[in-house]
Amino acid sequence: MHSPTLIILAAMLSMLITALLFAVWYFNRQIPGLRLWVLAFLSSSVFSTCLLVRDGLPEPLSVAVAQISISLTGYLCWMGSRVYMGRKPLRHGWAVLAVGLLTAVALYFTMVRPHTGVRFVLAGLMSGVCFVLTARTLAHGGFRQVPARYLFSAMVGAHGLFVLLRPLAFALAVPRNAGDGALVAALSHIVVLESNAALVLIGFGALMLTNEFITSELRHLAEVDPLTNVFNRRAFLTLLDKALSGAQRAQSGLAVLVLDLDHFKNINDTWGHQGGDDALCHFVQVAQRCLRNEDVMGRLGGEEFSIFLPNADSAGGAAVAERLRSLLESTPVPVGGGACAALTVSIGVALAGPADAPDAVLQRADEAMYQAKQRGRNRVEVQPAPSPAPLSGPVAAGGRVAPLVLG
Incomplete structure (x- = not known):
C-alpha cells in the first residue's frame, strides 16, 4: 500500500530533523521543551524505520514498536509544549x-482477531489527541506578541486533526470500492505525503519557537535590570514616553514617582554589597505589592527608582507613594543570615503636564524627592503640576486683540 520511496523519505527527514534539533539543543540547553521535541522526532524516526524493515520483523514485534513509537511522538511533542509554556509537568504514569x-x-487485533482497520485507528489515536492538545497548549499570548506560537499551533493542530480523521476517509472509500485497490493505495500515499509535510513543518515550527525564546531572552537582557528584575533606565524612559503620549491623547492623568533609598551607603558599609543587593531586591518586592498591573517600575541607577501610574492624579500618586513608604518602613530587610536592617525611602511625586517630555516630568519628581531628603527623609513630597503658559502678544482674553501702545 505504501510507497517505499515515500517511507524512505519520511525516515530520512525524521533523522535529519532529529539531528538538527539535537545540535540546537546541545548548544542551547536552556531552551525549555527542546529536549522533549528532539525525543519526539527520534520516536518518529523509529516509527519510519520500523515501517521500512517491517517485512523482516515478526508481525507482533513490528506492530508493538510502531504503536509505541508513534504514540510517544505525539505525547513527547505535547510535553515539550507544556514545558515551553511553563506549565506544571504531568505525571507520566497515565501515558505509560x-x-x-x-x-x-493492537496486538489483539493482530494475533487473535486480525483487523487492519482497527489497527489503523489505534495507530493514530493517542498521537492525534496529543497533537491537538499541543496546539491548544501553545495558542496563548496573543498573535501579535508571539506569532511563532500560533503558527506552530496551527501546523501541529492541523496534523493532529488529519491523523484523527484519516481512518474516516478509508472507511468511506473502502466499503463502496472494496474491489478497487487503487483508491486505497492513493489514500495511503496521501497519508505518507502528509506525514512528510508535517515532519518538515513541525520541525520548522520547533525552530521558530527556539528563535522566539532566544529573541525574548535577548530583549529581556536589554530591557530588564538583572538584579531587581524591573525595567532598566533606557527601557523605562521608552515606556514613559509612550505612556505620556497616550495620556496626552486621552487627556488622562499620569503620576510619576522618583524614589531613593535612605542611607543606602550605610547598608553597604555594614552588610557588604550582598546586603545592599538584598535590600534593593527587598525594596522592589515591597513596592510591587503596592502597584497595579498597569503601573510600571524601573531602576534609574544605584538605589534610585521610578514608577509611573497611568490614569492617576497627584492625590492618587501621593496615596500610592505614602502606602509604599509606610509598608517599607514596617518591613525590615532580612540580611546577614537572619539579621534585619531598617530601610526607608524618600519619594517625590509629580503629575505629567499636557506637553511634558519624559525628562521634564522626571526632573520635577526628582526635585520633589530631593525636597523629601532635605526635610528629613522617609517622607513623600508632591511637586505641583506646571501651569499652562500665559498667552503673550496682542491676543488678549476672549480672543480679542488688545490695543497696541506705542512709545
Missing part, C-alpha cells in the same frame, strides 16, 4: 498506561 493499553489492543 495508555500506550501499554493501546499496544495490547
Whole structure:
C-alpha cells in the first residue's frame, strides 16, 4: 500500500530533523521543551524505520514498536509544549498506561482477531489527541506578541486533526470500492505525503519557537535590570514616553514617582554589597505589592527608582507613594543570615503636564524627592503640576486683540 520511496523519505527527514534539533539543543540547553521535541522526532524516526524493515520483523514485534513509537511522538511533542509554556509537568504514569493499553489492543487485533482497520485507528489515536492538545497548549499570548506560537499551533493542530480523521476517509472509500485497490493505495500515499509535510513543518515550527525564546531572552537582557528584575533606565524612559503620549491623547492623568533609598551607603558599609543587593531586591518586592498591573517600575541607577501610574492624579500618586513608604518602613530587610536592617525611602511625586517630555516630568519628581531628603527623609513630597503658559502678544482674553501702545 505504501510507497517505499515515500517511507524512505519520511525516515530520512525524521533523522535529519532529529539531528538538527539535537545540535540546537546541545548548544542551547536552556531552551525549555527542546529536549522533549528532539525525543519526539527520534520516536518518529523509529516509527519510519520500523515501517521500512517491517517485512523482516515478526508481525507482533513490528506492530508493538510502531504503536509505541508513534504514540510517544505525539505525547513527547505535547510535553515539550507544556514545558515551553511553563506549565506544571504531568505525571507520566497515565501515558505509560495508555500506550501499554493501546499496544495490547493492537496486538489483539493482530494475533487473535486480525483487523487492519482497527489497527489503523489505534495507530493514530493517542498521537492525534496529543497533537491537538499541543496546539491548544501553545495558542496563548496573543498573535501579535508571539506569532511563532500560533503558527506552530496551527501546523501541529492541523496534523493532529488529519491523523484523527484519516481512518474516516478509508472507511468511506473502502466499503463502496472494496474491489478497487487503487483508491486505497492513493489514500495511503496521501497519508505518507502528509506525514512528510508535517515532519518538515513541525520541525520548522520547533525552530521558530527556539528563535522566539532566544529573541525574548535577548530583549529581556536589554530591557530588564538583572538584579531587581524591573525595567532598566533606557527601557523605562521608552515606556514613559509612550505612556505620556497616550495620556496626552486621552487627556488622562499620569503620576510619576522618583524614589531613593535612605542611607543606602550605610547598608553597604555594614552588610557588604550582598546586603545592599538584598535590600534593593527587598525594596522592589515591597513596592510591587503596592502597584497595579498597569503601573510600571524601573531602576534609574544605584538605589534610585521610578514608577509611573497611568490614569492617576497627584492625590492618587501621593496615596500610592505614602502606602509604599509606610509598608517599607514596617518591613525590615532580612540580611546577614537572619539579621534585619531598617530601610526607608524618600519619594517625590509629580503629575505629567499636557506637553511634558519624559525628562521634564522626571526632573520635577526628582526635585520633589530631593525636597523629601532635605526635610528629613522617609517622607513623600508632591511637586505641583506646571501651569499652562500665559498667552503673550496682542491676543488678549476672549480672543480679542488688545490695543497696541506705542512709545
